[in-house]
Amino acid sequence: MGWAYGPASIRFSGVKPSTFAGIRGLAASSDIANDALIVEVPRRSALVLAPKQRNSCPGMVTDDWWKSAPWFAKMAAMILWHKRQGSASPLAPWVAQLPANTGVPFLWDDKELAALQYPVLIEQVRQQKAEWQALHAELASKGTPPGTTPPSASEFYWAMSCVRSRTFSGPYIGSTLQDRLRLAGLVAVLVAGNTALGVADPAKSLSAAIAVLIFNILYELILSRSLKQYAICPLIDLFNHSSTVQSEVSYNYFGDSYSVVASRDFKKGEQVFISYGTQSNDSLMQYYGFAEPNNPADAYVMSDMLRWAGALGRPVGRERLEALKASSLATSLKQVVVQRAGFPAEALQALRFLLASDAEAAAGVAAFSKAGNPDQEAALAEALVRLVRAELGSLGTSIQEDEALLASGATGKKGGLSSSTAAAVAFRLEKKRVLSAVLNNMGA
Ligand SMILES: C[S@@+](CC[C@H](N)C(=O)[O-])C[C@H]1O[C@@H](n2cnc3c(N)ncnc32)[C@H](O)[C@@H]1O
Numbered sequence: 001m002g003w004a005y006g007p008a009s010i011r012f013s014g015v016k017p018s019t020f021a022g023i024r025g026l027a028a029s030s031d032i033a034n035d036a037l038i039v040e041v042p043r044r045s046a047l048v049l050a051p052k053q054r055n056s057c058p059g060m061v062t063d064d065w066w067k068s069a070p071w072f073a074k075m076a077a078m079i080l081w082h083k084r085q086g087s088a089s090p091l092a093p094w095v096a097q098l099p100a101n102t103g104v105p106f107l108w109d110d111k112e113l114a115a116l117q118y119p120v121l122i123e124q125v126r127q128q129k130a131e132w133q134a135l136h137a138e139l140a141s142k143g144t145p146p147g148t149t150p151p152s153a154s155e156f157y158w159a160m161s162c163v164r165s166r167t168f169s170g171p172y173i174g175s176t177l178q179d180r181l182r183l184a185g186l187v188a189v190l191v192a193g194n195t196a197l198g199v200a201d202p203a204k205s206l207s208a209a210i211a212v213l214i215f216n217i218l219y220e221l222i223l224s225r226s227l228k229q230y231a232i233c234p235l236i237d238l239f240n241h242s243s244t245v246q247s248e249v250s251y252n253y254f255g256d257s258y259s260v261v262a263s264r265d266f267k268k269g270e271q272v273f274i275s276y277g278t279q280s281n282d283s284l285m286q287y288y289g290f291a292e293p294n295n296p297a298d299a300y301v302m303s304d305m306l307r308w309a310g311a312l313g314r315p316v317g318r319e320r321l322e323a324l325k326a327s328s329l330a331t332s333l334k335q336v337v338v339q340r341a342g343f344p345a346e347a348l349q350a351l352r353f354l355l356a357s358d359a360e361a362a363a364g365v366a367a368f369s370k371a372g373n374p375d376q377e378a379a380l381a382e383a384l385v386r387l388v389r390a391e392l393g394s395l396g397t398s399i400q401e402d403e404a405l406l407a408s409g410a411t412g413k414k415g416g417l418s419s420s421t422a423a424a425v426a427f428r429l430e431k432k433r434v435l436s437a438v439l440n441n442m443g444a
Pocket of ligand 1: 023024025099102165166236237238239240241242287288289290292
């Protein structure tokens with residue numbers, strides 16, 4: 001913390017690192033009022049990647065690798081570069097306190113992934129593994145300058161997972177504070193010179209100078225709409241996430257710093273959260289290693305809904321299924337995003353078509369986009385309930401079993417869960433709760 005106050009010039013008031021249920025976060029060290037500035041980090045004390053930024057670690061990666069690498073691999077290389085420099089790096093105290101194990105599913109084995117009970121995320125993580133392995137292979141084979149030892153795979157994956165769980169992105173403002181001060185200084189010198197030499201009317205010089213500075217600010221604000229910067233800020237990266245707060249990290253153009261402002265009052269000792277943005281538990285789990293209970297942005301993605309055609313409560317002929325598979329709805333039924341509020345319109349349309357009589361179905365799938373008569377809609381609701389129950393029944397464990405597993409892990413009884421299994425069980429429990437909410441909302 002001394003480093004943060006001292007050389008890094010990080011301003012923070014009212015928060016201090018603390019541990020909550022075994023997870024490090026930031027606690028209010030005194031009462032915090034809504035709208036109070038809690039943390040401010042100068043850009044020079046953050047790890048920043050701007051568009052078209054030149055190779056920031058030429059001692060470790062080649063320019064060619066840097067040019068073709070995605071943003072998160074570049075930032076991982078920057079972290080590893082600072083780590084290699086040890087105490088010579090200005091960010092050494094920050095690097096030293098990064099978690100040794102980020103606990104994200106990328107690092108899990110197949111058994112741990114299977115405990116998620118969720119093919120969509122398991123597939124995402126498999127793709128992520130293939131992508132990160134290819135990035136490391138490229139770096140190790142031809143991405144480092146001659147005579148330099150490439151980072152090992154585990155070092156690289158550690159840095160990549162730190163980046164994915166600690167970076168925020170935002171609009172890019174084209175210049176640094178120094179650039180802006182330099183421009184303002186240059187304009188001031190020109191105005192003073194013109195005035196001293198009597199070349200131009202001082203009032204006109206002054207208004208021209210103001211016009212230049214305003215133009216520059218407007219240009220940068222317009223530029224910021226189309227370009228993105230990525231940043232990891234020491235201390236700000238200790239905030240844990242909650243979807244119930246609004247606080248996000250923002251960039252202050254005039255102060256050239258990143259800051260967090262309280263979005264409500266916090267009592268001394270309470271954990272202060274920020275929001276990492278609206279994210280489903282799929283992305284929170286994949287990149288941050290946790291699932292948020294009652295996450296309003298969570299959804300259940302049902303893979304290949306048509307595999308439950310046999311559970312609809314009435315026989316569905318092969319021809320009808322084929323007609324549906326040949327329709328424009330086919331791809332949307334491969335991954336049906338079910339929210340607590342219910343099923344998407346395409347899924348309802350498909351089910352209406354499957355449940356219709358042969359005479360009604362002759363009109364084609366397109367005729368079923370709107371609600372039918374009350375009997376048809378009652379049959380649809382019944383079919384939806386069967387479908388959700390079939391999905392829930394296929395998952396290997398029930399809500400009650402998952403809750404019991406977590407409770408046994410939490411109390412540290414013999415046979416307590418490993419942290420990855422506990423995270424997987426918490427994730428799948430939340431998914432089941434989404435489906436259970438769908439049933440509740442339908443009065444089932
Ligand atoms: C930006 S860091 C926050 C600080 C972090 N807890 C630490 O000790 O460095 C993001 C990581 O914090 C943890 N985290 C953040 N919000 C969380 C939450 N609501 N529940 C559980 N873990 C959380 C996850 O491990 C995530 O990858």
